Amino acid sequence: METFSTDIYKIWSESKNIIISTHTNPDGDAVGAVLALAMTVKIIGAEPIILIENYSEKFDFIKGKEYIYDGDNYDEIKPDVFIAVDCGSKDRLGMAEAVFDRANSTFNIDHHVSNDNFAQNNIVLGGDSSSCEVVYKIIKNFCILNKDIAEALYTGIVTDTFGFKYNSTSKKTMEIGGSLIEFGINPSEVQDKVLYEHTTVEVEAFRRALNNLKFDGDIAYTYLSYDEIKECGVSNGDLDGIVEYILNIKGMSISVFVYGKKDGRTKISLRSKKIDVNKIASTFGGGGHLLAAGAIFDGSVEEALNIVLNEIKKS
Numbered sequence: 237m238e239t240f241s242t243d244i245y246k247i248w249s250e251s252k253n254i255i256i257s258t259h260t261n262p263d264g265d266a267v268g269a270v271l272a273l274a275m276t277v278k279i280i281g282a283e284p285i286i287l288i289e290n291y292s293e294k295f296d297f298i299k300g301k302e303y304i305y306d307g308d309n310y311d312e313i314k315p316d317v318f319i320a321v322d323c324g325s326k327d328r329l330g331m332a333e334a335v336f337d338r339a340n341s342t343f344n345i346d347h348h349v350s351n352d353n354f355a356q357n358n359i360v361l362g363g364d365s366s367s368c369e370v371v372y373k374i375i376k377n378f379c380i381l382n383k384d385i386a387e388a389l390y391t392g393i394v395t396d397t398f399g400f401k402y403n404s405t406s407k408k409t410m411e412i413g414g415s416l417i418e419f420g421i422n423p424s425e426v427q428d429k430v431l432y433e434h435t436t437v438e439v440e441a442f443r444r445a446l447n448n449l450k451f452d453g454d455i456a457y458t459y460l461s462y463d464e465i466k467e468c469g470v471s472n473g474d475l476d477g478i479v480e481y482i483l484n485i486k487g488m489s490i491s492v493f494v495y496g497k498k499d500g501r502t503k504i505s506l507r508s509k510k511i512d513v514n515k516i517a518s519t520f521g522g523g524g525h526l527l528a529a530g531a532i533f534d535g536s537v538e539e540a541l542n543i544v545l546n547e548i549k550k551s
Contacts, residue, residue: 349523386419494537
């Protein structure tokens with residue numbers, strides 16, 4: 237297992253305040269990593285401040301929410317240290333990007349192979365299952381974990397591996413999962429909450445997405461307009477399972493899910509059993525993993541679908 241310089245502990249423990257943030261539309265790995273880091277930073281003596289967008293209520297059971305910034309003016313935040321986690325590029329920090337630029341010291345912790353190493357200190361382990369796996373490898377060197385931190389990290393790993401299913405799951409991932417369970421968390425309860433339980437609004441979004449579902453050879457694709465998302469009342473974090481679900485349709489090798497955003501742009505999510513969708517996402521300025529990637533497209537849902545399907549067929 238990787239070891240990391242004690243300079244990390246020195247910088248973090250000697251800082252007055254540490255900003256911890258992640259990408260817009262945070263998923264379970266992002267949420268778990270941010271909250272675990274905040275609880276760790278508090279233990280070692282610094283003051284954590286989390287900058288994060290609203291996330292799916294399915295992750296409300298994770299401890300550490302008291303460190304989430306409750307103000308409305310990021311201009312007043314002057315950080316000693318900024319830790320960006322699970323974020324492939326600085327612009328994906330959204331409103332927190334300006335705070336990142338004001339920090340005395342910056343860290344970039346991630347597991348995406350497409351990460352562009354935008355910080356002063358970059359800890360990017362592209363072979364790891366999740367950012368929570370990377371965070372575990374870092375903090376175990378200088379922090380005695382507790383049940384709350386373990387549950388946050390386990391949640392992120394479970395989310396990004398879909399219950400230790402994806403090919404990013406290694407022997408080390410399983411060993412880390414086992415070590416986290418030893419802190420007394422309930423693994424089946426965590427998996428139920430983040431993978432299998434669904435709210436009524438999530439079900440409505442799934443229903444509409446399945447109603448829009450189409451096939452093109454071994455490609456399954458669907459979409460939701462921004463108006464449909466508003467009508468369902470779902471947050472973006474409640475839509476994560478759709479692209480995973482349609483990939484599991486018999487005979488499908490690639491799945492595409494696109495949905496409209498408030499600003500008029502379109503979110504593209506790609507999953508695959510065989511082709512490099514990270515390469516496809518990169519043509520739109522996005523990225524991720526070999527078999528799971530995404531991007532933001534500067535155009536309509538219809539345009540995004542047409543272009544991404546054409547790119548897939550060229551692969």
